[in-house]
Amino acid sequence: MNDYNGGYRPYNNGQSPYNTQEQPYINREQPYVNREYEQGYYNPQGVTNEYSYQPHAKKSLAGKKILTAFLAVLGVAAIGVTSIVGYKLVTGKNDPEPAGRQDKSANGVVKTDDDSSKVENAIDRSNLPTLEQLAAPADAMPIPDIIEKMSPSVVGISCITNKGIATGSGIVLSEDGYIITNAHVIKDAQSISVVLPPYYGEEGDTQDQLTFTATNVGKDTQTDLAVLKIEYDGLQKAEIGKSADVQVGELAIVIGNPLGLDLANTATSGIISAKDRTITVEDITMKVFQTDASINGGNSGGALINAYGQVVGITSAKVASAEVEGLGFAIPIDDALPIVSDLMAYGYVTGRPSLGITGADVTAAYSSYYGIPQGFLVRTVTPDSGAEKAGIQENDIIIAIDDTIVNGIVQLNAVKNEHAPGDTVTLTVYRNRKKLDVEVVLDESTGETVSQEEQPAEDNGYDRYNDYDYYYDPFNFFGGF
Numbered sequence: 001m002n003d004y005n006g007g008y009r010p011y012n013n014g015q016s017p018y019n020t021q022e023q024p025y026i027n028r029e030q031p032y033v034n035r036e037y038e039q040g041y042y043n044p045q046g047v048t049n050e051y052s053y054q055p056h057a058k059k060s061l062a063g064k065k066i067l068t069a070f071l072a073v074l075g076v077a078a079i080g081v082t083s084i085v086g087y088k089l090v091t092g093k094n095d096p097e098p099a100g101r102q103d104k105s106a107n108g109v110v111k112t113d114d115d116s117s118k119v120e121n122a123i124d125r126s127n128l129p130t131l132e133q134l135a136a137p138a139d140a141m142p143i144p145d146i147i148e149k150m151s152p153s154v155v156g157i158s159c160i161t162n163k164g165i166a167t168g169s170g171i172v173l174s175e176d177g178y179i180i181t182n183a184h185v186i187k188d189a190q191s192i193s194v195v196l197p198p199y200y201g202e203e204g205d206t207q208d209q210l211t212f213t214a215t216n217v218g219k220d221t222q223t224d225l226a227v228l229k230i231e232y233d234g235l236q237k238a239e240i241g242k243s244a245d246v247q248v249g250e251l252a253i254v255i256g257n258p259l260g261l262d263l264a265n266t267a268t269s270g271i272i273s274a275k276d277r278t279i280t281v282e283d284i285t286m287k288v289f290q291t292d293a294s295i296n297g298g299n300s301g302g303a304l305i306n307a308y309g310q311v312v313g314i315t316s317a318k319v320a321s322a323e324v325e326g327l328g329f330a331i332p333i334d335d336a337l338p339i340v341s342d343l344m345a346y347g348y349v350t351g352r353p354s355l356g357i358t359g360a361d362v363t364a365a366y367s368s369y370y371g372i373p374q375g376f377l378v379r380t381v382t383p384d385s386g387a388e389k390a391g392i393q394e395n396d397i398i399i400a401i402d403d404t405i406v407n408g409i410v411q412l413n414a415v416k417n418e419h420a421p422g423d424t425v426t427l428t429v430y431r432n433r434k435k436l437d438v439e440v441v442l443d444e445s446t447g448e449t450v451s452q453e454e455q456p457a458e459d460n461g462y463d464r465y466n467d468y469d470y471y472y473d474p475f476n477f478f479g480g481f
Contacts, residue, residue: 135251136251140308143253150311151255154171154256156194156257157186158195160189169256169298171302172237174237175234176232176233179229181314182300183221185226192228193214195211195264196210207261214228217347219447240310243312250271252269253305254270254291254299254315254328268294269293270291275290286331288317288329314333355425356388357379359379360377362376375397378395392427397429398412401416421442421443424442
């Protein structure tokens with residue numbers, strides 16, 4: 001969000017990376033000493049061992065070596081002169097042409113074999129393409145044109161919550177005011193506003209004049225999607241592409257509002273780093289695109305755009321760490337559209353099974369401390385739900401579903417979501433220090449009541465993983481049990 005990575009020990013600034021028992025430490029700051037000739041040569045750390053060895057020589061040997069070298073040079077010069085004169089006498093030519101070296105073409109231009117091959121293999125570096133050009137197909141739009149096309153279709157989202165003002169981004173779905181964003185952007189919102197880009201205003205209009213009250217049409221925390229509606233006609237609808245056609249390595253552009261509305265409609269570029277990534281963020285498991293286009297807080301709900309100015313993803317998350325860079329994620333638009341369609345038509349996603357309970361995980365720490373099994377603690381049971389009809393009670397701990405062990409909400413949802421509304425599942429619960437099996441008929445989740453997979457508002461998955469939020473003790477029901 002260890003073991004040694006790849007088998008290598010982590011770097012320790014205060015410790016030698018070598019095993020001093022097998023390979024003694026060599027002080028590279030000391031000069032290399034040739035013990036035979038008592039002369040040292042400095043070998044700095046990190047440089048290969050290339051020694052410039054110059055041994056001491058006796059003076060009597062030095063004179064002989066100089067004389068020998070002089071005679072050798074004189075002999076080579078004599079042979080060269082003799083060869084040139086002989087060549088001229090035999091051929092009658094003044095300019096010798098070594099075989100295989102030169103060739104005169106029909107127009108008299110002299111070509112050298114070696115030179116011609118070098119010219120043919122030379123790389124023209126006068127007009128090298130950029131990374132964006134390499135990542136974009138031949139018929140792609142220029143990036144400035146993409147940004148100009150899509151900027152009016154990306155809006156700002158501003159929410160008032162009990163913790164202050166929260167901002168994000170949204171994508172225009174229709175000319176009459178439907179907008180898609182992330183569910184976590186409007187989490188716990190007491191009021192929601194949509195801020196249109198300056199494209200829709202007159203020169204000199206303030207941000208307040210471009211702000212419109214929005215209603216929550218529907219949200220689905222399981223896929224982190226939500227649909228909003230404002231009363232405005234004439235919005236520029238975003239062109240929707242096909243995420244199935246996206247290839248790893250192709251151009252990706254992100255438009256959104258990083259770090260708040262003061263930086264509205266910021267555009268960044270990169271590539272699609274990977275497809276079909278599965279990430280789990282605060283109990284929500286999603287299949288997403290990975291991109292190295294810059295995504296920051298406030299970009300959530302914004303547009304991931306291809307080289308043709310089409311939305312192929314909805315920016316949703318990034319890895320926030322000082323040790324990580326260029327890891328952003330987006331929900332593929334092909335996966336989002338069916339959810340959005342249901343939200344617009346019904347206000348919830350149809351066909352989803354529901355147990356009708358809320359609760360919290362029993363972690364390994366609590367399990368060990370209280371001597372109870374790890375699982376999912378039931379906090380509330382929805383009236384007339386399948387869970388209530390089956391006899392599930394508050395403070396039950398669900399430890400298995402259909403004989404699959406449950407350590408928390410993730411495992412419980414994984415098995416439950418394999419079923420459809422109307423199916424029967426068997427819950428194994430821990431109650432009063434006893435284990436019992438209960439058969440529950442699944443309802444259809446309508447989104448009207450909070451179910452266990454969504455978490456209650458006062459203890460949703462986002463809050464429980466935020467170190468700055470209050471910490472909920474699931475065992476306060478036991479009165480110190």
